[in-house]
Amino acid sequence: MIIGGGDIAFDYALSASEKCNDVTLIYRSTIKALPVLVDEVMAKGIKIVQGEVEKIENGVAYTSAGIFEFDEVLAGIGRIPNVEIVEGISDARIFVIGDAKNGIYRQSSLAIADGIRTAMKIWRVMKYGDTE
Ligand SMILES: Cc1cc2nc3c(=O)[nH]c(=O)nc-3n(C[C@H](O)[C@H](O)[C@H](O)COP(=O)(O)OP(=O)(O)OC[C@H]3O[C@@H](n4cnc5c(N)ncnc54)[C@H](O)[C@@H]3O)c2cc1C
Numbered sequence: 444m445i446i447g448g449g450d451i452a453f454d455y456a457l458s459a460s461e462k463c464n465d466v467t468l469i470y471r472s473t474i475k476a477l478p479v480l481v482d483e484v485m486a487k488g489i490k491i492v493q494g495e496v497e498k499i500e501n502g503v504a505y506t507s508a509g510i511f512e513f514d515e516v517l518a519g520i521g522r523i524p525n526v527e528i529v530e531g532i533s534d535a536r537i538f539v540i541g542d543a544k545n546g547i548y549r550q551s552s553l554a555i556a557d558g559i560r561t562a563m564k565i566w567r568v569m570k571y572g573d574t575e
């Protein structure tokens with residue numbers, strides 16, 4: 444069983460469908476995943492149910508859309524960057540990259556690009572004393 448209506452939940456559903464015969468995805472309000480992911484999930488015959496999960500206990504999900512038994516559950520219901528340790532700190536030696544700074548634009552390629560740019564920046568700071 445997959446919980447969530449975003450890209451991650453739909454991605455989880457597709458991955459799960461490669462190993463499990465019976466995958467159900469439950470989303471609470473609206474489907475926010477990319478249409479291409481939704482199409483793929485539907486093409487695989489994954490069940491999509493609208494409902495809110497109220498409680499999960501002993502392999503059973505109690506939801507507003509009914510009761511579902513499951514072997515495994517994966518929740519893709521939001522990610523909050525773990526940035527408390529650097530929040531509010533003003534120090535030119537601290538660089539924040541990737542998901543922690545990219546808001547809703549969370550992609551590996553953006554994180555990698557941030558990392559490369561930051562490494563180059565640090566090198567210039569050390570070599571030439573750049574301040575920007
Ligand atoms: C299911 C799923 C599917 C995805 N699919 C795609 C895709 O198809 N294509 C794509 O481009 N992107 C995809 N993404 C997004 C992509 O994974 C992220 O954008 C990318 O991993 C961001 O890299 P990052 O280095 O910023 O953060 P992360 O990869 O999240 O790395 C952060 C690291 O910091 C560690 N950490 C956190 N707090 C601390 C701490 N206090 N001390 C030490 N370490 C700490 C974490 O354990 C983690 O290892 C997907 C994400 C998910 C969850």
